[in-house]
Amino acid sequence: AIHQYFASIEQRYKHGISSMDVDEIRTALDVMQVVGNDTNDLLGKINMFMRNNNAGLNANFKTYSDMLMDLDLQLKKMTEEIVNKGIINDKTKTNDTARNRYFKALKGQLDFLQHLVQQQQQQQSKSHLHNCKQLVDNCFLTLETQVNEHTKKIEKHLKWSPIDCDNINLCYNCFLSMKKNLILTSVVKSQLDNLENLVLDRVQQLKKESVDNPQAENVIPKLIAMKIMSVHIFSFKDDINKHIDEVLGVYKEKNKGGICIPKLALLLEKDRAGIGEMIVAEHAVFKGYSVSLFNVKTKSHGVDYVLEKLDIKGNKTDLTKLKTKYLEFDGKEHSFFLSHHSGQ
Structure with a gap:
């Protein structure tokens, strides 16, 4: 019965560790400090009693000092893992769901550590841990440093390449999570603001350079640079696209004449990376240029080619009717444009 009692205390302690329940850990240690403390006589008397009854304590039985040592090791292991995994890791790089799951678990660990510190401060001389606060403080300080360093690293090496934009997007999403x-809220908010200012300042700069000199050869690289940001920094996609629309609006206004937008579209579509084509499409x-281009490409094939490619269920009479209707419409359209042109 005595052995079972000690085993139950140890089991309670282990459950407290696995579930990160500070109160359960403290309760187990409080009891063990009284009955299993190898600095007082009670544990020795219990051992002697059980030996006299041929029921010595199990060799694997933990004393109070054993539990303290184990708890210290568990805390060191936890804080080291937190620091080593850091902010950017395989889980936070995966997707929003995995990222939020990781930071939710991290929040649980940090709350557990803070609760331990609070218990230590409240109990003072009765506390089971004496170096807990320093361990936890170092863990939090290291995480804060990592948050700040990630932003500094981005700023230091920033050339606004697609990879740079991906890194900004990853950091921003991690900080949002x-x-x-509610992890390091003050530091994280500051770095979120820094990244936001970094992105929007760059967009405003490109926008100003485009508007100040609305010539195609100047505007096109600025539009492509903005679109790269829009594609790779997803959190700012809508805002950046609005700025692109504004640049295009100014370009159209300052380059008066219906041909300026089609000409710009043709030049953008020459971009080998495909970003220019994306601008035209989105x-x-x-829109008018895209519709016109579609009509030209379709019409160049001829009605017979188009009808041949249509997957129509039925007999050839259906295709003949379609062709007749098309030719009738095409003739009327042609006559309309001729009469409209002659009346000018």
């Missing part, structure tokens, strides 16, 4: 989970100012 940390903010959501921004409303090019």
Whole structure:
């Protein structure tokens, strides 16, 4: 019965560790400090009693000092893992769901550590741990340093390449998840603001350079640079696209004449990386050009080619009717444009 009692205390302690329950850990240690403290006589008397009854304590049985040593090792292991995994790791790089799951778990660990510190401060001389605060403080300080260093590293090597933009996006998303989970809120908010200013200042700079000199050879590289940011820094996609629309609007206004937008579209589509083509496809100012281009490409094949490629269920009469209707429409359209042109 005595052995079972000690085993139950140890089991309670282990459960407290696995569930990060500070109160359960403290309760187990409080009891063990009284009955299993190898600095007082009680444990020796219990041992002697059990030996006299041929029931010596199990060799694996933990004393109070054993539990303190184990708890110290557990805390060191936890803080080292937190620091080593850091802010940017395989889990936070994966996707939003995995990232939030990681930071939610990290929040639980940090709360556990803070609760231990609070218990230590409240109990003072009765506390089971004496170096807990220093261990936890160092862990938090290291995480804060990592947050700041990630932003500094981005700023130091920033050339606004797609990889640079990916790094900004990753950091920004990690900081957002940390903010959501109330981790280092003050430091994280500061770095979120820094990254936001970094991105928006760059966009404003490109926008100003485009508007100040609205010539195609100047505007195109600025538009492509902005679109790269829009694609790779997803959190700012909508804002950046609005600025692109504004640049295109100014370009259209200052380069009066209906041909300026189609010409710009043709030049953008020459971009080998495909970013220019993406601009043409996604921004409303090019809608008329895109529709016109589609019609030209379709018409160049001829009606017979198009009908041949259509997957129509039925007999050839259906295709004949379609062809007749098309030719009738095409003739009327042609006559309309001729009469409209002659009336000018």
